[in-house]
Amino acid sequence: MATAPGTRWDNAVWRWHFYAGLFCMPFVLWLATTGTIYLWKPQIEAWLERPYDTLAPSGPRASAEAQVKVALAALPGATLHKYQLPQAPGEAARIIVGKDGNETRVYVDPYRLRVLRTEAESERPMRVISDLHGTFRAGNPGSWLVEIAACWTVTMLLTGLYLWWPRRARGLAGVLYPRLRSGKRLFWRDLHAVAGIWVAALALFLISTGLPWAKFWGSYFKDVRAVTGTLDGPQDWPTGARSAMLGDHAEHEGMTMPHAVARGGDLDRVAAAVYPLGIAPPVLLAPPGAKGTEWTVTSDAANRPLRTTITVDGATGALTSRRDFAERHWIDRVVGYGIAAHEGALFGIVNQLLGTLTALLLATLSVSGAVMWWRRRPDGLLGAPVPLSRPRYGPLLIGAVLLLAAAMPLFGATLALAAICDRLLLPRWPAAQRWLGLVPIRA
Numbered sequence: 001m002a003t004a005p006g007t008r009w010d011n012a013v014w015r016w017h018f019y020a021g022l023f024c025m026p027f028v029l030w031l032a033t034t035g036t037i038y039l040w041k042p043q044i045e046a047w048l049e050r051p052y053d054t055l056a057p058s059g060p061r062a063s064a065e066a067q068v069k070v071a072l073a074a075l076p077g078a079t080l081h082k083y084q085l086p087q088a089p090g091e092a093a094r095i096i097v098g099k100d101g102n103e104t105r106v107y108v109d110p111y112r113l114r115v116l117r118t119e120a121e122s123e124r125p126m127r128v129i130s131d132l133h134g135t136f137r138a139g140n141p142g143s144w145l146v147e148i149a150a151c152w153t154v155t156m157l158l159t160g161l162y163l164w165w166p167r168r169a170r171g172l173a174g175v176l177y178p179r180l181r182s183g184k185r186l187f188w189r190d191l192h193a194v195a196g197i198w199v200a201a202l203a204l205f206l207i208s209t210g211l212p213w214a215k216f217w218g219s220y221f222k223d224v225r226a227v228t229g230t231l232d233g234p235q236d237w238p239t240g241a242r243s244a245m246l247g248d249h250a251e252h253e254g255m256t257m258p259h260a261v262a263r264g265g266d267l268d269r270v271a272a273a274v275y276p277l278g279i280a281p282p283v284l285l286a287p288p289g290a291k292g293t294e295w296t297v298t299s300d301a302a303n304r305p306l307r308t309t310i311t312v313d314g315a316t317g318a319l320t321s322r323r324d325f326a327e328r329h330w331i332d333r334v335v336g337y338g339i340a341a342h343e344g345a346l347f348g349i350v351n352q353l354l355g356t357l358t359a360l361l362l363a364t365l366s367v368s369g370a371v372m373w374w375r376r377r378p379d380g381l382l383g384a385p386v387p388l389s390r391p392r393y394g395p396l397l398i399g400a401v402l403l404l405a406a407a408m409p410l411f412g413a414t415l416a417l418a419a420i421c422d423r424l425l426l427p428r429w430p431a432a433q434r435w436l437g438l439v440p441i442r443a
Contacts, residue, residue, distance in 0.1 A: 010163070011388045015437075017159035018384050020152045022373065025366040027149035032359035032366075034133035035206075039344035039355045041126045042302065048125060052092035052107045052116060061089070061110045064267045071095035071106035074115045078104070085271060085283040092116055094282075122242075131242070134213055139241040143215035144410065150207045150214070151411035154404070157203055160196045185375070192368035199361035206358060209338035215240025216410055225331065232329035236307065237339055266314030270295045273317040280306035287314075294320055302345035304336035384437030 037044070046053075068080055077099055084094035093108040103121040108114070121127065128137070135142035176197070178190035211217040218239030225231040270285055280301035288294050294311040301307050310322040325336060337346065344352040377383030405412025426433050 008388050011385060013159050013162050014385045015387060017156060017163060020156040020159065021369050024149055024153045024156050025370055028153060028362050028366045031133060032362045034129055036356050036359040038126065038129050038133055039352050045126055053090060055090045055092055055109060055111065057089055058111045062113050064271050066113060067093040067108045067110050068095055068267065070108050070113050070115060071097055074106055074118055075099055075104060080287055082284040082286050083267060085274060085285060087281050096121065135241050140215045143240040147214040147217055148410050148414055150210060151408040154204065154207060157200050161200055164193045164197055188368050188372050192365060192372060195361050195364040195368065199358055199365060202358040203362055206342060209342040212237055212335050212339065213239060217408065220409055230329060230331055232332060269317040270312045270314055273312050273319065279308055302343060304340045382436050386437055
């Protein structure tokens with residue numbers, strides 16, 4: 001008896017969904033957890049740094065250059081990399097200095113000229129969370145692994161939407177909300193399907209806005225822009241693992257070149273010139289290159305559309321250039337808006353709550369999928385759906401796969417690797433075929 005085409009398609013899609021989901025589930029849980037923590041970075045950092053933001057003034061505030069001297073004395077041989085412009089009277093000075101290829105943040109009491117704390121930039125709590133989220137703190141190989149998981153999560157979501165699409169459903173139960181009184185099996189199935197439909201669009205948005213950070217995709221994106229002539233100056237987001245020295249500003253000129261020893265009075269002159277401009281905080285002042293006199297002033301605001309970069313002549317305090325977010329190439333602006341939304345900074349607490357809800361739904365999707373798999377998994381087998389006869393792959397499906405492979409090259413590469421293993425290796429390994437559920441049903 002022949003198998004109906006629709007049944008063959010459903011079976012093939014289910015198998016793709018199963019394998020993609022099984023691979024992605026632990027990554028989704030990890031990224032949802034670390035991403036949720038990072039979403040609340042402003043509140044967490046404000047709590048962690050409250051001892052350095054509530055200083056009692058005792059006399060006049062010392063000059064910025066006097067504060068820098070105290071910071072440099074705390075790490076002999078270090079050079080000034082960035083001075084963070086204070087925003088309130090009780091705020092400690094944050095001074096970032098570099099030595100031996102590493103950056104250290106020094107907190108200085110500007111009234112008593114004493115060091116309150118030193119902390120490696122790469123070990124700051126939210127920097128650690130960010131690195132765990134993007135690279136597992138495993139360098140560029142970790143970034144590649146996260147990117148592969150993100151690409152296959154797209155496959156998991158798209159195949160899940162196909163399977164969820166109501167064909168013979170009566171009412172919205174099991175489609176838009178779970179049935180709670182129909183037994184455990186149906187409850188977990190509904191919970192999985194309903195969480196998936198509610199989170200799919202948000203999850204696809206998170207993946208697309210996170211890819212510019214990935215080492216492979218970010219470099220690929222930059223190369224495409226270079227070829228198409230749309231590359232417009234340095235990016236203000238890092239790709240892959242960040243070096244201990246460059247931090248978040250991997251391509252900012254003022255942050256990458258050797259720093260000159262600033263002349264006396266330059267930093268205070270630059271700070272006095274920048275204060276009236278009302279640049280979105282935190283504002284970082286970086287000394288000029290080895291042969292220049294221009295300081296680079298950068299807004300490091302989490303809400304990237306508020307960012308701006310200016311240069312100021314240290315000798316005169318004159319503004320020599322300014323480039324606001326609105327003046328960047330439209331592609332940079334789109335990416336900037338996406339990253340700000342991804343980090344929960346674009347529209348305040350509502351953005352943070354929406355991101356947290358998305359992470360919770362993704363975690364629900366993964367946990368419910370794992371429970372369903374474990375409950376139906378036969379002893380000693382992976383528990384994959386057993387394949388029926390293979391459906392024909394028409395030009396529409398082939399075109400869609402090629403389009404996804406062009407948009408996400410690591411998806412295409414791992415898909416090709418899986419196809420090679422399926423055709424060349426697994427036929428020679430019957431035990432693995434049985435365990436993976438690759439033995440088809442035969443009449």
